[in-house]
Amino acid sequence: MKHHDVTIVGGGCVGLSTAKHLSEQTDLDIAVLEKEHHLAEHQSGRNSGVLHPGFNYPPGSKKAQFATEGTRRMKQYCATHGVPCEELGVLVVAKTDREEAYLDVLASRAEANGVEYELLDSQAEIREHEPYAVGQAAFYAPEAASVDSQQYTYALAREVQWNGVTLYTGHAVERIRKQPSGYHLTTSNSDIETTYLVNAAGLHADTLAHQVGVGHGYQVVPFRGEYYEVTPDRTKLCQTMIYPVPDPDLPFLGVHYTRRTDGKVIVGPNAVLAFGREAYQNTDVNLAELKEILTYEGFRRLLQSKTMLSVAWSELNKSYRKTAFTKAAQRLVPDIMEDDLHKSYAGIRAQLVSKDGKLVKDPLAIETDDAVHVLNAVSPGLTSSLPFGEHVATSVIEMENDSSSHL
Template identity: 40%
Template structure:
């Protein structure tokens, strides 16, 4: 009997366990999650968007798995009564300088197989978002929203129904291998397996290192902070309104998102967090800071992009500056319209030269596979990522 351990109970880990159970129905599969519940971090603290693959380089993992994963995620939501809505979004160019980037987005979306993309002139924007303003926009009808925490709960049910296990409060302490058999010591006891898959999100680099990997990349935590529109101002946004993203970064800029559970969210920004679980500005981890400050990639990144980093930091502490960014899309927005929202932390892998890893990153070994970079759009793509991981694993057993 094949035995598998999966480290990480976010959407990617759970989807991998589910797909692994379909492929190897007689296998013994165990998911280990350090928290008391699944989907506690990136999977449960994101904007809830069903991404389409608009932004990603054709042929990349992100492009292929997002496009395929979104279709599968919608089917999964429909089949399992998970709340979702394919409501569409607008990507708005707010000045003439952004038109060339908007055109490239349209071309890239078509290359990635998106259907129904529509280029709008400035006066056509109000047909879809009456309060938005811009010189042009791209309408992406396939974009939607979904209740990802509910997706995670359904995946747990399916994994357990396959006679697999999801063990919570199981933080990995130590790993060893003997005669091809892994032993993992955790706070919930010891576990053995023939094959190891790590999907550890914010700790993906550290966990893979525990299994003998050199840290060729390091995870840097970027906090994304949100505001919510006051209920009396929610009418200013129908669905999703995005700016034209800066192509130098994998962040999409502050935007408006109608939430599946009600309300309109504004954000996120992208500011370096002082802890890997730094959901609040006041949360500081000396270990995480030391990890960042002793990494050459951090200093190389800051040397290249200190202006952007400074701008994000200033916007993080000033609701007025945050509102000014939103006003470029919806001019009627005022700082007083914004109420404090939540925050998420993005696990972004970085190379020593300071470049951000801009695709999903998998590292394969004889009896292990490590998912080292799976930020957005990994929630949308999670089922497809699970399938891709299982295909890689299956090759080892063929």
């Protein structure tokens, strides 16, 4: 049976970034186990691909720190590794007085987090950035960028393999057993033993953590985000990135416009409960996983909030009725028409919900003596992946140093 010093479960951007930092800073024998035969099949390849500088996150939070640092580091990384990345800037458009007032909150957060910004207070100024966007004021963040997240994930994978990390694809970890020293991993392929474990399994991270008695106060609730693509003859409607003003109570940004690095303009995502952790179509149902969600007390508590119920209803509507989705898109760009939009891909967010019914908003990695379980790597998890992976790698290095000092 193969043995590695560190085994990372999950070959998404967070797992691979952890492998990158560990392989750069140590001589440990490292493996990454990925259940799919290709990389970026889940969150790391099914997202908006936007680098979010930290203007929307509370100063002092891990999210703010990781997003701000992550945006800068990732641009550098993409430039060095030939990953498509364009610094287009993002325009957050306010439609009401209440939303306009919230732009000041974004400005003070940007100020505190060291993010460049500009406040625009007229439609004329908005038009200078985005000729088809309509609003009464806007917040402009020039550092936001569009990135090809699939190519980024593959670049990380190439780099870690070059550094000597073993990447096993097609290895789904089915069971993790704690041993007197380290862990035994039963996979869909060969079994593996490891001294240290990093669980970066995204949508399945909670299930694996629960097997070794970690994270019982939390469960992943999958929220699907669906995208439409703007027809090529209408992509002039969005030159860069156009966002609605975020709702401070929700961890998801509303339907927005993103110009991707391949020139396509995508609109979305909505945020609808997925009837399974990998239920990418709105007709997909995994009965066992759906039951697990519906019977989870944290989920039932979450739904006790009237705001959540009304958001859930409106998001469901956008998923099943294109007219409702178009209406949300028209709020920012009134000229967009139903016929301009074609159904595109969907991604599923691994949103962690605590037993008391709260959506966990900050990144969360639970450490034990010999493992790190990345339970919450929600958006902007792509933006944050370099500092977040480094943070996890540092925890493993400290564990190794502690155990060596006890010998």
